Amino acid sequence: MVGHMADTFSHVVAAYPRWAAAVGPAAGGSIPFSVGSVRSKFALDSRRAEGELWFYSFLGSIFGPFAVAAVEFEQVPSLALSDDNLVLHSDAYWINWQAPGFSDFSQEAVVAAGRDAGVFFGGVIAEVAAEFGARPAPLWALVRDGAVQASLDAGNVAWDVERGVQVARWLLTGLDVAVAGEVLPGLRAVIDGEFSPVITEGQLEAAAADDAVVFAPRASCCQIYRQEGSAECTSCPRRDAGSRDAALLRYAQSLREL
Secondary structure: OOOOOOOHHHHHHHHOHHHHHHHOOOOOOOHHHHHOOHHHHOOOOOHHHHHHHHHHHHHHHHHHHHHHHHHHHOEEEOOOOOHHHEEEOOOOOOEEEOOOOEEEOOHHHHHHHHHHHHHHHHHHHHHHHHHHOOOHHHHHHHHHHHHHHHHHHHHHHOOOHHHHHHHHHHHHHHOOOOOOOOOOOOOEEEEOOEEEEOOOHHHHHHHHHOOOEEEOOOOOOOOHHHOOOOOOOOOOOOOOHHHHHHHHHHHHHHHHOO
16 A cells, blocks of 8 residues: 555554554454453443443544544554454454555545444444343444544544544545535534634634534433443533533543643
8 A cells, every 4th residue: 555654553653652552562452352351341231332442442542643643643454354463352342453554544434434434343343232232223323433533532632623524524424425415414613711603614714713612412322321420421422412511522622721
């Protein structure tokens, strides 16, 4: 692949150490071992919820470093993944991965990554559905939200919201999700402590010029609220709109105070 850059993930981890658990070295086991460890970390009230929480975690490990590499380092990791690219982290829950290759940043490369992700996650969804009795539709919703949220997060943190939105759109195109008619469905920018809709490219450019933070609505739920003592995530669709917006505004403020 053009632009191959074997040490891209080392740069990602150097800039954002939290991704070391996703792309650092590890040994032994793979998905079946990882899904079996979910009860050692969480006490949820149903097997289906355990499966959805595990899958949410797994998606974050894949899409998080992918988006940082694409948005900030202009390298697109291949998502044509198989068991050969996955290794179990030492805590037996998180799965590390290494990309089969990298391409220079382009629309074609990101769309191809989205297409490959759809094929790969389709197989994983079949495993999760069989193991936990989870329904495929909520798991696919997690895939779509995971791709968008990771891309927007990478753009927000890098102060490059236009690139983050671009990566999100192209990943969704590869995943065969229609986004025509809007920059990104439901996209909003936080400008001067208030939400503004972002429907056109011009509005996105204006938001970027104002150092805005952008968010898109989630349709999926990670199920962590089912863990005793846990609350809904910041962007959880189960929150009422007022409390969700308040939480997102606080998060946006924390990013721009860095």
